[in-house]
Amino acid sequence: MLEYVTDAADPRLSDYTRLRDVELRKSLEAERGLFLAEGEKVIRRAIGAGYPIRSVLTTRRWLASLEDVLGDATVYVVSDEIMSGIAGFQVHRGALASMERLPLPSLDALLKNGARRLLVLEDLVDHSNVGAIFRSAAALGVDAVILSPRCADPLYRRAVKVSMGAVFSIPYARMDDWFTGLAQLRAAGYRTLALTPDQSAAPIDSVEPADRVALLLGAEGDGLSSHWLEEADQAVCIPMSAAALSNGVDSLNVVAAAAIACHGLMRAER
Incomplete structure (x- = not known):
């Protein structure tokens, strides 16, 4: 399901908040039971290993490269400028995915x-x-x-x-x-x-x-x-x-x- 987002502060993008703030990310990811996968290859490997997708954040030009593995996942499509602003860096591999963690074995x-x-x-x-x-x-x-x-x-x-x-x-x-x-x-x-x-x-x-x-x-x-x-x-x-x-x-x-x-x-x- 595609959702076009035009504001970096949109609450739908809260999984992707302040990616360079290590301490914030540690607490947020632990609290929500998520992690982030960056780039087509890593996202494919996470999906292949059985991690459920919470959402994907990408730009229009990278949509086609992931369509075959995303199924009915929620995909937030943003401009290059918003993507860089949210990430705090240039996302050269085109996409970020918020993934559900699986239970860690004892x-x-x-x-x-x-x-x-x-x-x-x-x-x-x-x-x-x-x-x-x-x-x-x-x-x-x-x-x-x-x-x-x-x-x-x-x-x-x-x-x-x-x-x-x-x-x-x-x-x-x-x-x-x-x-x-x-x-x-x-x-x-x-x-x-x-x-x-x-x-x-x-x-x-x-x-x-x-x-x-x-x-x-x-x-x-x-x-x-x-x-x-x-x-x-x-x-x-x-x-x-x-x-x-x-x-x-x-x-x-x-x-x-x-x-x-x-x-x-x-x-x-x-």
Whole structure:
């Protein structure tokens, strides 16, 4: 159903209010049980993953590209100027969609679904990093992602955009308790590997194969907490070159580290 809107303040567009106000968006999206998908490809992936559409905001010239997947959804059509004014930025991919969130599985339920390779993120609060890690996880054979209680929301617009919709294709759950979370993983049969820049740790691609493995990643800068490092079954590292170490480069950013570590786990399994 098409509805043409000529005023950015129209209450019908309230799902799209002040998209650059992170704190407002967090509270609004949690309160209404929604998230935003940006661009044709991401919207299609969200719909394909079963997320119901609340509404779509687009301009006339982008209507045809989404017609085949929108069905009877409410589509608000605005001018380019209004679109930029509402979004606060140029929407190069043509459309925004307000989507209904689906119930998040409990950690216990996720651990029982047969996942063999987990990524476990401790206190990653940067949405771009979380989105990029989901994209690497989906590409490199990770079965599911576990978030500590303070991790950023994978369905926040920036995370969804950076992941290119990978947040819809890989299951995830959030721990109820950070302190006992790793014990819960071990009780479910997972061997926990803590990624650290410490070069005395075992190289990631040399670890002994295990039926179930959970790779722990810490926040940018601080890395894993001492509690999780001590609780993990084994510390692992990405070997750095001697030249890098001599120049004081002893680690990678968390996104690059996640991708290399996931690939290292795949090599270790061969």
